Amino acid sequence: MAKQIEVAGLDAYYGSHKAIEGISMTIEPRSVTAFIGPSGCGKSTFLRTLNRMHEVIPGARVVGKVRLEEQDLYGADVDPVSVRRTIGMVFQRPNPFPTMSIFDNVAAGLRLNGRYSRSQLDGVVEESLKGANLWNEVKDRLNKPGAGLSGGQQQRLCIARAIAVRPQVLLMDEPCSALDPISTLAIEDLISQLKQDYTIVIVTHNMQQAARVSDKTAFFNLAAQGQPGKLVEMDETSKIFTNPAEKATEDYITGRFG
């Protein structure tokens, strides 16, 4: 199920502004890859190019190649909708659909994409909520609105919603930045479990989090304000945090800037 992502020479633009430049990397399947770096360095932008969410913003475009196991995601005849179905995403702020119940939120991806019987949906919803460690907390109130849950529960609901469509890759854009430490811990545990089945990419501002959950870490930086963000280095997480090859990485993780 999990697949490898290969990026080669990727630039992303907002209108005429170049946000990131020349990024190449390989993201391994069944592992967690963390992106760290100062604000505005293009981590989130790069993450969004991986499932073609970048181009949803008016004027945004991408140059370069992203391959999911030999398949070019930016090929001329590739349907971006199918890319997003294959590569799921969890956002910074929990965003459950306010008009839908907990059940409908998890089932949304399937329901909005085709016809499923109630029993099929029941199974997927239970499995996804269990996968997101939320089942025990909500199993008695599945038809209550999703917006009524706490922030941490909402974020796990969003993770359940994302894995309900059985993606091959899960992208997470600072999934814990709006959560308290206990919810954060719950999500981090969840990430460690999910990596058995999924390729996970996580953007985080929390370096301890990157060190805790990820197998590989990529450090992004920009040369100066207004310049495009670049990938400085990418390596095993243990190496990045103990013995980085670049001076800039060391300065950042030791707190000398950023």
Place this chain on the structure above:
Amino acid sequence: MTVQTGIQPISAARRAKDRLVQVLVYLAFALAVIPLLSVLWLVVKNGLGRFDMEFLTHSMRNIGARDAGGGAYHAIIGTLEQVLLASLIAVPIGLLTAVYLVEYGEGGRLSRTISFFVDVMTGVPSVVSGLFVLAFWILVLGMPFSGFAGALALSILMMPVVVRSAEEMLRLVPRELREASYALGVPKWRTIVKVVLPTAFTGIVTGVMLAVARVAGETAPLLLTVFITDSINNDPFNGPQMGLPLYVFDQAGRPTDTAINRAWTGALTLILIVMLLNLVARLITWWRSPARRR
């Protein structure tokens, strides 16, 4: 001027200013409410006398100039049919226009042009829309005076109101919800139908009801398109109909007290119908809202 430091009591001057502004605000509120209450009071006081079963179930057919009795059944039927037809025309077009402006226009030339003309349409005096339908539909195309012609005129008035209110409501739907839906691999059109519109539903219904309330009381365009009749005409596509505003206009212009009383009752009925429609809309939005299931 010296800069004051430290924690000070509120000065007398500030207290006085506060009082003054408070009085002004209440005064302005009273000024705004007085006409409203006085209209309601007058309409209820003068209209209640004839608000009986005969009024609601009979037309003005065979009621002589000085006769008491008679009713507005034909006008109630006419108003309901005309407003319903107008809504059937204006709401889908208005809603789709709003969806285009918010979801697809992206501030391009076409969407700016549409926006501009919607603003222009908002400013069109109602009699002009009636004149337009009279000139185009009735005189050029040779259609008869009918409730449908009136509905066409009313729909021209409704459309910009529906577009503006729906547009505003759609813009209020957070970007994140659309992105959440896209990220699940849901196509854009399904996102709009299943996520954006339901989220904005309550607001859109309110906007539509405002538009309905606005056109339900229009007299001038109906005068030119629906004409006036004293008989019941259930067919909105053929022949002159009546409408409550027309009924009020017609009866108020007659010289007898009985006719004037009927006009007041007609006005009362119109207010009640609009209130009732609003109530129904509230019920629908309440029934659809997620808060109900909490």
